[in-house]
Amino acid sequence: MDSYRDFFLYPGWLLVGFLTVSCSQDSTQSNPASSPPEVAQANYPHNNSTSPAWLEANEDGQWAMPAKNYASTRYSGLEQINRDNVKNLKLAWTFSTGLTPGHEAAPVFVNDTLYVVTPYPNTVYALSLDGSKKWEYKPGTHQESQGMACCDVVNRGLVHADGKLFFNTLDNHAIALEAATGKELWKTKVGDLKRGETMTMAPLVVKGKMLVGNSGGEMGVRGWLKALDTETGELLWTAYSTGPDKEVLIGEDFRPFYPQDQGKDLGANSWPPEMWKIGGGTVWGWLSYDPELDLVYYGTGNPGPWNPDFRPGDNKWTLTVFARRPDDGSAIWAYQVEPHDLYDYDGVNESLLLDLPVNGEQRKVLVRPERNGHVYVMDRASGEVLSANTYVPVNVTEGVDLKTGQMRKVKDKQPGTNRTVHNICPAAPGGKDWQPSAYSPRTGLIYMPHNNLCMDMHGMQANYIAGTPYVGSDVKMFAGPGGHRGVYTAWDPVAGRKVWSIKEDFPVWSGTVATAGDIVFYGTMDRWFKALDAKTGKLLWKYRVGSGIVGQPVTFQDKDGKQYVAIFSGVGGWSGAIVSGGLDARDGTAALGFANAMKDLPQHTDKGGQLYVFSL
Amino acid sequence: MFSPFSKSAAALSLPVAALSLLLLSGCEDQAALRNAENPPSPPVNRVAEFGPGTEDAVLKPHPYMDNRHAINEGKRLYGWFNCAGCHANGGGGMGPPLIDKHWIYGSEPAQIFASIMEGRPNGMPAFHGKIPEQEAWKIVAYVRSLGGLDKDLPAGASSRPLQDEAESDLREGETP
Numbered sequence: 110m111d112s113y114r115d116f117f118l119y120p121g122w123l124l125v126g127f128l129t130v131s132c133s134q135d136s137t138q139s140n141p142a143s144s145p146p147e148v149a150q151a152n153y154p155h156n157n158s159t160s161p162a163w164l165e166a167n168e169d170g171q172w173a174m175p176a177k178n179y180a181s182t183r184y185s186g187l188e189q190i191n192r193d194n195v196k197n198l199k200l201a202w203t204f205s206t207g208l209t210p211g212h213e214a215a216p217v218f219v220n221d222t223l224y225v226v227t228p229y230p231n232t233v234y235a236l237s238l239d240g241s242k243k244w245e246y247k248p249g250t251h252q253e254s255q256g257m258a259c260c261d262v263v264n265r266g267l268v269h270a271d272g273k274l275f276f277n278t279l280d281n282h283a284i285a286l287e288a289a290t291g292k293e294l295w296k297t298k299v300g301d302l303k304r305g306e307t308m309t310m311a312p313l314v315v316k317g318k319m320l321v322g323n324s325g326g327e328m329g330v331r332g333w334l335k336a337l338d339t340e341t342g343e344l345l346w347t348a349y350s351t352g353p354d355k356e357v358l359i360g361e362d363f364r365p366f367y368p369q370d371q372g373k374d375l376g377a378n379s380w381p382p383e384m385w386k387i388g389g390g391t392v393w394g395w396l397s398y399d400p401e402l403d404l405v406y407y408g409t410g411n412p413g414p415w416n417p418d419f420r421p422g423d424n425k426w427t428l429t430v431f432a433r434r435p436d437d438g439s440a441i442w443a444y445q446v447e448p449h450d451l452y453d454y455d456g457v458n459e460s461l462l463l464d465l466p467v468n469g470e471q472r473k474v475l476v477r478p479e480r481n482g483h484v485y486v487m488d489r490a491s492g493e494v495l496s497a498n499t500y501v502p503v504n505v506t507e508g509v510d511l512k513t514g515q516m517r518k519v520k521d522k523q524p525g526t527n528r529t530v531h532n533i534c535p536a537a538p539g540g541k542d543w544q545p546s547a548y549s550p551r552t553g554l555i556y557m558p559h560n561n562l563c564m565d566m567h568g569m570q571a572n573y574i575a576g577t578p579y580v581g582s583d584v585k586m587f588a589g590p591g592g593h594r595g596v597y598t599a600w601d602p603v604a605g606r607k608v609w610s611i612k613e614d615f616p617v618w619s620g621t622v623a624t625a626g627d628i629v630f631y632g633t634m635d636r637w638f639k640a641l642d643a644k645t646g647k648l649l650w651k652y653r654v655g656s657g658i659v660g661q662p663v664t665f666q667d668k669d670g671k672q673y674v675a676i677f678s679g680v681g682g683w684s685g686a687i688v689s690g691g692l693d694a695r696d697g698t699a700a701l702g703f704a705n706a707m708k709d710l711p712q713h714t715d716k717g718g719q720l721y722v723f724s725l
Numbered sequence: 726m727f728s729p730f731s732k733s734a735a736a737l738s739l740p741v742a743a744l745s746l747l748l749l750s751g752c753e754d755q756a757a758l759r760n761a762e763n764p765p766s767p768p769v770n771r772v773a774e775f776g777p778g779t780e781d782a783v784l785k786p787h788p789y790m791d792n793r794h795a796i797n798e799g800k801r802l803y804g805w806f807n808c809a810g811c812h813a814n815g816g817g818g819m820g821p822p823l824i825d826k827h828w829i830y831g832s833e834p835a836q837i838f839a840s841i842m843e844g845r846p847n848g849m850p851a852f853h854g855k856i857p858e859q860e861a862w863k864i865v866a867y868v869r870s871l872g873g874l875d876k877d878l879p880a881g882a883s884s885r886p887l888q889d890e891a892e893s894d895l896r897e898g899e900t901p
Binding site: 572 | 804805806807809810811813814815816817818819820821822824825827844846847848849850855
């Protein structure tokens, strides 16, 4: 450990480090801020993918949950703003939150009211469409929770259902408000700060239940998904991600597709004794729901600590996709995307529920762009992997064996205690982190905002002290091949390949939305909000906002039929912590190594949250 | 060499009492620890520059000022007690950086000691009851060396390249 630390302190190496930095800056300068699209084909045949048949086809003009619908397509049927007139899009109004952490939340729009939840302290605002404030609600989030959140004190959004708003606070409270007035209906404590738990995810409301999960995979937290009664806030069930079957809610109905996921109490037996109790598998990402199959889908986060030498075994059920019954939480199938994670490749990304042809047969699938750099297409009834192709450069694995569902890992890329592995691609935030993608049934394409990052990783001692980090790893990230750090990719989920992509200088850490106007929106960390042609990737419109964008764009229609687009600006999150947290990137291991790749971000943006609303 | 199950053996270099405290108190309430009997000597933790017509309080002397051995020990303890988990190798993360010139709660040894032992309201946990006082002072020595505040430096550092660059303070907003 010491010799490695000295490696960083030694002036000669520092000189090399500075030279490397200047080289990478040169290479980014030679890249334009964003590239013209690399278009494979401008007029390609439709791939015959569709949204699930149960998804309401008629557009209601609302946006009631961050994912827009249970299939998580983030697609709006509105077309007043379209590729011909989006160039005329104008700012309608803005609203400042007065807060400086990363603003990752999706605004929600129901009955001519826009609702937003801020990062810590998690204030909720209800805004009229002229920008005036209807009400606000401050939950009194505990100040010390700020010290428990690994990657900025973000919140990813609230949900509107049946006249109520549902959201989580950083200090582990699930809250329901009356949407009309902001009156608190109930508030339930579901996690424990003293154990390092926090909450940043947007809940999903299914069949009268609010489904919530915890964050804290870097703090030795044990992951869970909980269901609360939407009327009373009462805890109905808890499904842990690790531990014996009865606590993971694995019972008689459990039918995992692959042999490696079958067996008794794997969530405990695949760990060194007792380590599953602090083993991670947190549930801080996205949930989807298929009402026809009556299954909730979500993935679990990284095992702890990052240093894999501390946890020999498969470390189930981390990096696992679960399908559960919402009524009692019972697991129907599970698929561990990667046993014994080596690189912090959390499996929490969104599951897009689509129907698409596989070998000529229409299948009900879920599509998951994973951190590990592959887009998985899985049968959502059985958990079978149908395809898994790479969307970013990957050098630590050699593909998924579709017969066994197992990832082929490259042996000499395994980090460990006192061992440094250079040039791991993708880096810890993965080919894509939490930033959710969208699907347009009109083009048949998935639109993915994502990263192009690699890293060096060094394992070291990790001590568990409750409420403090449990990582045991020094990381330094840098731009992947090509020198750009972000990409916006249009992906054909049937062919399993890219159709076009845009290179961005910084990681594309915003969400995205696709519309029937055949346009897609996303934001960049260097403060551009952009609209592209969904078919070709051509840039049609852009607007310079006040701070870098890590939020999720949404679109909706007022009762007079006018269409709007809304997005938070306010840089932060893991990628933007260098700005929002005022970090010092002369230490490249700052922000768990992300700061090393973002040294020039402060030249492009300062912090500060603001909601932007656009219309024609 | 090292295996995850020899943690306790590796820990023998720490006082045994500290180790058992560390293991036993892992899940205890930090607020309760703060209110425990035998609190540490109360440090001065004034944050404002000026007081109401008083002289500056006399700060407790730092027992390990400019002590190279203590700084090296402090570096090891900084890793052992997970300081690096939040503050990285000085650049920060969940917690603020320690290599820049911005000290939210003061850079005096007693102020850093207070930050470690008593915690700070925006998320710095209180380590009182987890880190023995003498060890905490060694961490203070190392943290000050990271910030370029003391004369001596950890082994292997023959200059202060990080601190020389610190002229332009990256942080802004609050002033100490």
